[in-house]
Structure formats: structure tokens, C-alpha cells
Amino acid sequence: MSKSHASVLNTKWIVTNRGKKNKVNSQKPYLWLVEKEHTISGKIEDVGIIFLTNKECPFSCLMCDLWKNTTDKKVSVGAIPNQIEFALQRMPKVKHLKLYNSGSFFDKNAIPEEDYEKIASLLSNFETVIVESHPKFINKRCLKFSELLKPSLQVAIGLEIANDEILGKLNKQMTMDDFKWSVNFLSKNKIKSRAFILLKPPFLSESEGVLWAKKSLDFAFDSGVECCTVIPVRTGNGALDYLLKKGDFSLPEIPSLETVLEYGIKLNKGRVFADVWDLELFSNCENCLDKRISRLTEMNLNQKINKKVICDCNVNFIDN
Ligand code: SF4
């Protein structure tokens, strides 16, 4: 990338490149669903996910598109418990629940602290509850919520990449040390954590993307997380579409995701998942797309390496 681009990739530039937000209702989640996951007990079980409608995250990461379904203002006290009740009434019974709020659960401008007690009581029948947070919001509020909560709490943190220079370019406003400190703080307080890791953020070639995703898995597990999810970076938030046009970003390929997932599972340090949403974005080959999606899905569920997919489309792929 040219120096002139590097110097303008700040919050203002990222926000200027955005399109419009979707219409949302602060009394209703914008999505909820149930999917299968290899849970901590080793069983394949249903896990519910409620995508809460919440105030936009105060950070504006270069690759983030979660702002699309957020409000500009803080939601009122009671809105988040209402959203959880709304989704739970419409969802099949599950033992594990992810509450994703397009930001940080422990940001006091996101989830009002006054709602913690009601939220905890709504969740009392679950075994596991997973929320997400930026390291800057991992503090005493986590402990307060955890004490109120009957299910076991896990916090998902976006490590993104174990490379401080790229973290800076992603406008993540976090360092590797911040991540490590947060995981340690949670562990000391008997709260588990999981990491989100990006496959091929901007400014990296395909092979660098694979290499840094592997290094990031190593760093996340060494820091003490219990689980990692690898997310291939996609366009659609404005900023990345711009960088794609300028040649500073290109979509990762599915075989790269397979390579990183294989590496992570082989580490045998915890659960490793590949994000399998919209995988058709990362393939131009009709011959093997379905086979690769099935392979990744099965590896996610069984945490075992499946036979590689052989196809002419990636004969030259370097499995580094
Ligand atoms: S911290 Fe997370 S939710 Fe907030 S802008 Fe960054 S990626 Fe998006």
C-alpha cells in the first residue's frame, strides 16, 4: 500500500467509507439462530446465538461490519433483557448460549449495568454463556456479571492477529499485551476465554495470511484461551471494498482456511473452529466448494482432520 493510504486509515477515514446502517429495533434482537458446536465437554451440541441490537461499538476497526445493525444511542435499561426474552421464546431449548452485541458486553454504554441481574436470571437454566468484549472493557464489570451468573461464563475476544504493526493498521486500539493481560485477568478469576483470529487481513499476501493466522493461534493458546475461531476476512463494510479496489486487500481462499484449521486442530491445545458463514465468497470453483464446506464443517464438529479435497483449482496451492 502507498504511504499516503497508510497515513489516512484512521477512524474518520474508515467511517467515511461506510454505507448506511440497517433499520433496527432496540427492543428486538436483529437475528437469532441455533447451530451445532463441538462443546467443551467434547460433545456436539446445539448452541443458540442471539445477536443483540445495541449501541455501536466505540472502536472502528478497519475490517468490522458489525456497525451495520447498531443504534447510534445507548439502549434504554430493560431493552437488552427484553431482547433476550424475545429470542428465547422463539428458540428451541439449548444448553449453551452466545450473546453477541456487536461490540463489548462489558462496555457500560453497551449493556447497562442495571440490567445485569435481570439478564443473569433469564440465563439461569443454561450451562454456558458466551459474550464478546474488547480487552479495554475487561475489568471489574466482568466479575460482577460473572458472580451473578449461574452458567459458566466464557468471554470471546478479538485477537485478530498476533502482530502489533498490523493491529495498528487495523485501528484495533489494542496490543498483543492487552490481549494477553485480559486473558490472564479472566483466567485468574476462573472465567474462560476464546479468541477470534482473522485469516488474511489487508496488507498481507495469501501465504502471509496463513502464516500469521497460525502464529496467532499459537499466541492465543499460549496466552491461555480455551478456544479459537478463525474468520476469513471479507468485504462489505466500505473500507475493505476500497482497499480491494486499490490492491491492498484480496479475499482469502478456502484452502487457506482449511490449512489453518488443520494446523489449529493438530496443536491439540483447545478447540479450533473455522467460521463457515458465506464461504462461497472465498471460492470460484463449483467443483469443490460444497466438498470444502462439508470438510470444514465436519472438522469443526469433530475436531479431527478429514481427508483433503483434491481438485484442479488448487493444484498449485502451497500448503505452508
Ligand atoms: S472492537 Fe470488535 S465490534 Fe468493535 S469495531 Fe472492532 S471488531 Fe468491531
Ligand SMILES: [Zn+2]
Ligand atoms: Zn476446486
